[in-house]
Amino acid sequence: MTIHDLKQLVLVAIENIKNHGIFPKENDLYDYKLQLNLSGNSDETEIFMRNMAKDILSFGNGNGGIILFGIKEDKPLGTYEDVGLNADSLSVLSKIDLNNITQKFERISKLGVGIDLQQFQIATRKYYYLLIEKQNQVLIPTNDFPDYKIKKGEIIYRASGKTETANISTQDFNRFLQIKANEKNKEFMEIWSKLLPEIFDINPREVLIINPKNNRVYGFNGKENILSSSEIEIDKTEKGVLNVILNAISAGDVGKISDTEGKPLYKIIGEIKTTAPREHISLTTLQTEVSNTSMYKISIKELKQVMKYLGWVDDANFKVENPPKDPLKPGFEQFIWMETFDSIKNVHKVVCSKKAIGKVVEIVNNQLLHKSIFGRNLTNSSKISK
Numbered sequence: 001m002t003i004h005d006l007k008q009l010v011l012v013a014i015e016n017i018k019n020h021g022i023f024p025k026e027n028d029l030y031d032y033k034l035q036l037n038l039s040g041n042s043d044e045t046e047i048f049m050r051n052m053a054k055d056i057l058s059f060g061n062g063n064g065g066i067i068l069f070g071i072k073e074d075k076p077l078g079t080y081e082d083v084g085l086n087a088d089s090l091s092v093l094s095k096i097d098l099n100n101i102t103q104k105f106e107r108i109s110k111l112g113v114g115i116d117l118q119q120f121q122i123a124t125r126k127y128y129y130l131l132i133e134k135q136n137q138v139l140i141p142t143n144d145f146p147d148y149k150i151k152k153g154e155i156i157y158r159a160s161g162k163t164e165t166a167n168i169s170t171q172d173f174n175r176f177l178q179i180k181a182n183e184k185n186k187e188f189m190e191i192w193s194k195l196l197p198e199i200f201d202i203n204p205r206e207v208l209i210i211n212p213k214n215n216r217v218y219g220f221n222g223k224e225n226i227l228s229s230s231e232i233e234i235d236k237t238e239k240g241v242l243n244v245i246l247n248a249i250s251a252g253d254v255g256k257i258s259d260t261e262g263k264p265l266y267k268i269i270g271e272i273k274t275t276a277p278r279e280h281i282s283l284t285t286l287q288t289e290v291s292n293t294s295m296y297k298i299s300i301k302e303l304k305q306v307m308k309y310l311g312w313v314d315d316a317n318f319k320v321e322n323p324p325k326d327p328l329k330p331g332f333e334q335f336i337w338m339e340t341f342d343s344i345k346n347v348h349k350v351v352c353s354k355k356a357i358g359k360v361v362e363i364v365n366n367q368l369l370h371k372s373i374f375g376r377n378l379t380n381s382s383k384i385s386k
Helices: 005-020 044-060 086-094 096-110 169-198 240-250 283-293 300-310 353-364 366-372
Strands: 032-034 063-071 071-074 081-082 115-122 123-133 155-159 162-165 210-211 216-221 226-232 335-344 347-350
Touching: 005 063, 005 115, 005 366, 032 044, 032 071, 044 063, 044 086, 044 096, 044 123, 044 155, 044 162, 071 226, 086 115, 086 123, 096 115, 155 169, 162 169, 226 347, 283 300, 283 347, 300 353, 300 366
Parallel strands: 032 063
Antiparallel strands: 063 123, 071 081, 115 123, 155 162, 210 216, 216 226, 335 347
16 A cells, blocks of 8 residues: 555544544554664664664565554453653654665665654544555575574565564465565556556457567467467667557547547557547536435535546546546546547547446545544435425
């Protein structure tokens, strides 16, 4: 999980603790610390590293994690109490420079870590939360760090609600490898599932797939009726054709890269846009359908805030018709896209598919998210309040 993903989760968890006394169970994602162990070195960075270095490695090699400081856990009873941090622990955490922590991890594993440390309050009691981003590469210590209880070459990760060591035995290592393989498969399927609806509209014989890492191109071999590959020289400079295409895709300008005399150039990578208009609904219709289906009333403004929360757009105040810049983020074309209504007058609007209704309703019906998304609780719809 990214820092952004974790922040959304921890804000909901804090609201549940504050308002309902509901604590997330300690598991692969959540952990609790009552106070810091302050014995030994008086340097704040070293105190933090002695307390947290192993946990950061563990969660970073897992799926990311959230650690809440100031919560007392009774493991035998499975209960939690929000007692707050003592003055000494608060003083240490308030002086932590995350840049120094990142530099420490670069010395430990030659890789940085993505972390965020923030204070929050319940009544007069003060707490901190630490967010640890999932790392794409495995964090492996390059030396022994006895002060941090870290050993050279030890692969530690979070699983089954506790810290595991992958390379104690072959069985443990195989389990860790299986977890990582499953993550990669899931990531691969999530990416391709978003592309498949568009790819089905393309003739496979017209698609070439370039692998710039290995300087190979894959395509249909008409002679043998199979998919085959060949080596290819790729200009990887900033102004090389590959980066021109990739930059255009990232900017959402795929349609501009075309050859009016022949086939579109962007078919080298895969056609993302179809020429025929797709079935769609307007944002007004989406707002009406969501209000009719969900337990709460929602305005167009609030609908846009939900789209921002879902990651579909980069600005909740985007203009629907002829926006000055494309507000849409890539990867959500099955829910939202820009549709052209008049190519001569250049009229285009942000529209949605019917699939978007269920996604928006799911968020709107979750009252725990209302304050973080809208700044207030939404009003119950008339059909519910009657």
